[in-house]
Amino acid sequence: MTPEDFAALLTPEGRTLLDSLRDYDPGKELAVATRLRRDHPAPLVSAALGQARLRQRAVAKFGAEDAFRMYFTPGGAEMATRASVAAYRAGRLAALGVRSVADLCCGIGGDALALARRGIRVLAVDRDPLTAAVARANAAALGLADLVEVREEDVTAVDTSGYDAVFVDPARRGGRGRVFDPEAYSPPLSWAARAAAATPCGAVKIAPGIPHEAVPAGAEAEWISDHGDVKEAVLWFGTAAADALSGTGPAVRATLLPGPRTLHAAGPLPPPPVGPVGRYLYEPDGAVIRSHLVAEVAAQLGGRLIDPTIAYVTADELRATPYATAYEITDVLPFGLKPLKALLRERGVGTLTVKKRGSAIEPEELRRKVKPQGPNAATVFLTRVAGAPSMLIGGPAGAAA
Secondary structure, eight states: OOHHHHHHHTSHHHHHHHHHTTTOOGGGHHHHHHHHTTTSOHHHHHHHHHHHHHHHHHHHHHOHHHHTTOOOOHHHHHHSOOHHHHHHHHHHHHHTTOOEEEEESOTTSHHHHHHHHTTOEEEEEESOHHHHHHHHHHHHHTTOTTTEEEEESOGGGOOOTTSSEEEEOOBOEETTEEOOSGGGSBSOHHHHHHHHHTSSEEEEEEOTTOOGGGSOTTOEEEEEEETTEEEEEEEEESSHHHHHTTTSOOEEEEEEETTTEEEEOOSOOOOOOBOOOOSEEEEEOHHHHHTTOHHHHHHHHTOEESSTTSOOEEESSOOOOTTEEEEEEEEEEESOHHHHHHHHHHTTEEEEEEEESSOOOOHHHHHHHHOOOSSEEEEEEEEEETTEEEEEEEEETTSOO
């Protein structure tokens, strides 16, 4: 889509056409396009159909009320911050007293919109003309244009000295797909960190897979999950935790949405003990694992690891925690398809949930080979116990198979 095609969508004709496509079936696009081209220019119809598809996909990230009013680019829809995560981050900035933010590499404006909804004044900057136009249109569509100024500019040339905070979301995709080297981000992480640290409070969005050794000294690193799915990591500068540890290595936290519920590192803990599988197995949230806070969860549960290299915690008593999902274990077996198939057949298990950690077997491959049948359900964990390939069979705590 060109800037000209997008501009056509903002005309009264374009808006009316796009609104009429809210519930259209992409599987019938050829027939729909043929019908619409009788009354509308072909380029406008193509742009509207493309935008309608993006809006439908964006519902999962932004919710229907916003998604069907917003505008997207294919890359922008994919890379934009999920609305729940953006709202959490905006809330944290507001709690820190931030009233103005320079949002650099703003994309389609997902974070800028969340900030503006907190009453924060935003300068949103992106160097791509189409992306900047989309961000500007989104601020207007959601009634936030008075708080969001959008500029088409190179972010490295922006003067941020008049703002309470800087938020940077560097591009982490290149011509060959995802970029894993933080210095290959655009702009590089080193530049983004300096820009964020230059204001009283700053944040940099990074990939959740970033190694801890790549976290700049003096930054607080936060991993965020939403409904158990790790969405992103953020480096914070100027927060109390970051200031307290300035020069001594990163502070870390894991935040779980909805909530939010946040787990902090209370100080260096020794590795959890390793021992036999107990009655209960706890699967820590992905944000807990990414932030290296499994020891904190194990300590809260009075638990132990089943293997020094595997992030499963086991315990003999059931304790409630928001930071891990509990399962009741009924069987611990050496790995083997035949004994697993026999056990599942004996218990009439037809619904088999397969989880793995430290195993090369793929869940679908296992299901295909054991052919579960019956009215009951069970969960099997393919993992290692004290270094040995093992199978743990059970179910959610309180409803074990």
